[in-house]
Amino acid sequence: MRIVRAKDYEDMSRKAAAIIAAQVTLKPDCVLGLATGSTPIGTYKNLAAAYEAGDLDFSQVKTYNLDEYRGLPGDHDQSYRYFMNVNLFDHVNIDKANTHVPDGLMEDYEAACAEYDAAVAAAGHQDLQLLGIGNNGHIGFNEPGDAFVKGTHCVDLTESTIQANSRLFDSIDDVPRQAYTMGIGTIMAARSVLVIANGEVKAQAVHDMCYGPIAPSCQASILQLHPNCIVVADEAALSLCPAE
Ligand code: PGA
Numbered sequence: 001m002r003i004v005r006a007k008d009y010e011d012m013s014r015k016a017a018a019i020i021a022a023q024v025t026l027k028p029d030c031v032l033g034l035a036t037g038s039t040p041i042g043t044y045k046n047l048a049a050a051y052e053a054g055d056l057d058f059s060q061v062k063t064y065n066l067d068e069y070r071g072l073p074g075d076h077d078q079s080y081r082y083f084m085n086v087n088l089f090d091h092v093n094i095d096k097a098n099t100h101v102p103d104g105l106m107e108d109y110e111a112a113c114a115e116y117d118a119a120v121a122a123a124g125h126q127d128l129q130l131l132g133i134g135n136n137g138h139i140g141f142n143e144p145g146d147a148f149v150k151g152t153h154c155v156d157l158t159e160s161t162i163q164a165n166s167r168l169f170d171s172i173d174d175v176p177r178q179a180y181t182m183g184i185g186t187i188m189a190a191r192s193v194l195v196i197a198n199g200e201v202k203a204q205a206v207h208d209m210c211y212g213p214i215a216p217s218c219q220a221s222i223l224q225l226h227p228n229c230i231v232v233a234d235e236a237a238l239s240l241c242p243a244e
Contacts, residue, residue, distance in 0.1 A: 001210055001224055003244065004232045009198045013042030015232045016130070016196045021050050023128045023192075029060035031120075033129035033187070034088075035140075036065065036080045039196050040132060041087055048091035058094040064120050065101040066131070066140035066187070070154060070178040072104040078168060079104055102152065102180040109180065113152035117186055129190035133197050136160045137205040137218035141181035144217045150185030154178055184222055193229040195220070197237040206233055207240040 006012035020043065023030055034040075050056040065080055074081035081101040089099055100119065106112035120126065131139050136158060142149065143158045156178055157165075166172040187193070197206050209220035210231065223229045 002230045006234045008234050012198050012234050016043040017046030030127040031123045032063045033126035034063050034065050035130045035132050036083045037132040044088040051092040058092040062098045067181040068102040068104045069176040116152045126190035129193045131195045133205050133220050137220045139220045141179040142219040148184040148216050151183040193226050195231045197233040200236040202237040203240045206237045
């Protein structure tokens with residue numbers, strides 16, 4: 001695991017965007033695994049600005065998102081499909097047909113989850129997988145538990161995740177209780193992984209991801225086994241990690 005220290009959120013966002021931009025420049029038809037949440041918004045802004053400046057071309061890029069709330073249609077303003085459109089896809093020249101987010105309304109979800117994994121594999125797996133990290137160490141919506149689940153699946157969100165995400169809904173009762181998420185195997189199959197984190201609220205999770213035991217109680221800890229994982233985090237998120 002390689003840790004890149006950023007001064008603050010803006011610096012983290014610029015550094016993360018530069019890494020993704022390098023991937024798109026080196027392989028214009030790359031497959032990006034993408035994430036939602038507050039953390040990547042600045043990264044996506046920087047990517048959109050690079051596109052506007054004529055420095056990036058997304059016309060051949062394919063994307064697969066990590067997760068989606070169960071029961072939310074893609075046009076719901078809290079769905080992750082909506083988030084991706086508003087924060088990135090609407091601002092760059094990506095072909096929306098090449099962008100994929102699990103369908104929150106999938107009916108036969110076991111078959112649909114298996115199809116999602118098959119589609120990621122058929123695309124050649126992610127060249128680069130962007131990840132945020134939950135306060136509880138989750139990646140995607142792989143919540144702390146007894147096991148690392150391999151494929152895309154349906155999860156019950158933990159109380160801590162529901163609390164953390166309720167800030168974006170009118171009331172906590174509106175937060176969906178379940179979600180679909182890429183599994184740990186699907187994430188680990190990416191050729192490179194870029195984790196971004198900022199703020200003191202992430203400090204314990206970042207410490208456990210980088211230095212804790214590799215255990216499903218901190219799902220992100222499995223990334224210690226990934227051969228090409230970069231963590232870009234600000235000083236506050238790294239405050240419990242040893243200074244290198
Ligand atoms: P956040 O979420 O970026 O909104 O903090 C990260 C996550 O839960 O993966």
